[in-house]
Amino acid sequence: MEQAITRTLHALSDPTRRAILQMLNERDMTAGEIAARFAISAPSVSHHLSVLKAADLVTAERHGQHMIYRLNATVLQEVLSLVMDLFKVGADADTQRKEGGHA
Amino acid sequence: MEQAITRTLHALSDPTRRAILQMLNERDMTAGEIAARFAISAPSVSHHLSVLKAADLVTAERHGQHMIYRLNATVLQEVLSLVMDLFKVGADADTQRKEGGHA
DNA sequence: AGAGTATTTAGAAGATTGGCTAACTATCTA
DNA sequence: TAGATAGTTAGCCAATCTTCTAAATACTCT
Numbered sequence: 001m002e003q004a005i006t007r008t009l010h011a012l013s014d015p016t017r018r019a020i021l022q023m024l025n026e027r028d029m030t031a032g033e034i035a036a037r038f039a040i041s042a043p044s045v046s047h048h049l050s051v052l053k054a055a056d057l058v059t060a061e062r063h064g065q066h067m068i069y070r071l072n073a074t075v076l077q078e079v080l081s082l083v084m085d086l087f088k089v090g091a092d093a094d095t096q097r098k099e100g101g102h103a
Numbered sequence: 104m105e106q107a108i109t110r111t112l113h114a115l116s117d118p119t120r121r122a123i124l125q126m127l128n129e130r131d132m133t134a135g136e137i138a139a140r141f142a143i144s145a146p147s148v149s150h151h152l153s154v155l156k157a158a159d160l161v162t163a164e165r166h167g168q169h170m171i172y173r174l175n176a177t178v179l180q181e182v183l184s185l186v187m188d189l190f191k192v193g194a195d196a197d198t199q200r201k202e203g204g205h206a
Numbered sequence: 207a208g209a210g211t212a213t214t215t216a217g218a219a220g221a222t223t224g225g226c227t228a229a230c231t232a233t234c235t236a
Numbered sequence: 237t238a239g240a241t242a243g244t245t246a247g248c249c250a251a252t253c254t255t256c257t258a259a260a261t262a263c264t265c266t
Binding site for chain 4: 133134135138145146149150152153165167168169170
């Protein structure tokens with residue numbers, strides 16, 4: 001669980017991966033469509049996608065020749081909420097906790 | 104700004120650094136007090152503190168022989184909010200980009 | 207079955223990270 | 237001024253990260 005947070009935050013700490021997540025937030029995309037929007041090679045993008053998948057931030061589904069990637073918005077939201085909760089950020093800790101019961 | 108998010112998320116992606124932030128969320132502490140709670144060496148803790156300081160997640164103030172570290176809760180909250188906003192998780196992608204104005 | 211397209215896996219180079227010990231700087235106290 | 241204490245900086249090493257090219261796998265179409 002602690003491990004999961006580490007994996008998720010690490011996945012989010014890379015600008016390319018965040019850009020991928022933002023693209024997927026607009027719409028589902030194939031690996032090729034995603035790769036086409038970056039200067040780095042397709043295998044590198046594929047690797048980033050596997051990191052995001054390992055962190056459960058995206059899901060992948062094969063459609064014929066294509067792999068369709070989809071944002072796992074729930075997990076992203078949960079982890080960020082969890083981190084916020086973890087630190088009870090903000091001077092007013094009780095304001096933070098009211099919304100806390102999510103998972 | 105994009106760079107700042109990367110630095111902050113990277114700083115948060117290490118379990119030791121998150122533990123330090125949680126400790127500082129309870130109360131301000133000296134470098135020595137923090138170091139004493141970990142199995143790793145004092146120089147290693149000092150390095151983690153410098154990473155957190157570079158990410159503006161903590162501030163440091165000298166008090167005589169001691170360095171007192173303090174959580175910068177505002178920055179932590181802002182960055183996490185920013186990331187949530189960035190992906191506007193769970194919401195319609197339509198509203199997503201409009202609310203960019205935060206910090 | 208064979209050719210072509212989409213994507214991943216393998217293996218390697220180069221950069222970065224996180225840990226260590228040793229040495230340095232800064233401050234306090236005698 | 238010298239010695240002790242607190243913390244950081246420097247230099248090193250092993251592990252991990254990001255990227256690449258080349259090769260393998262998965263699927264479609266003829």
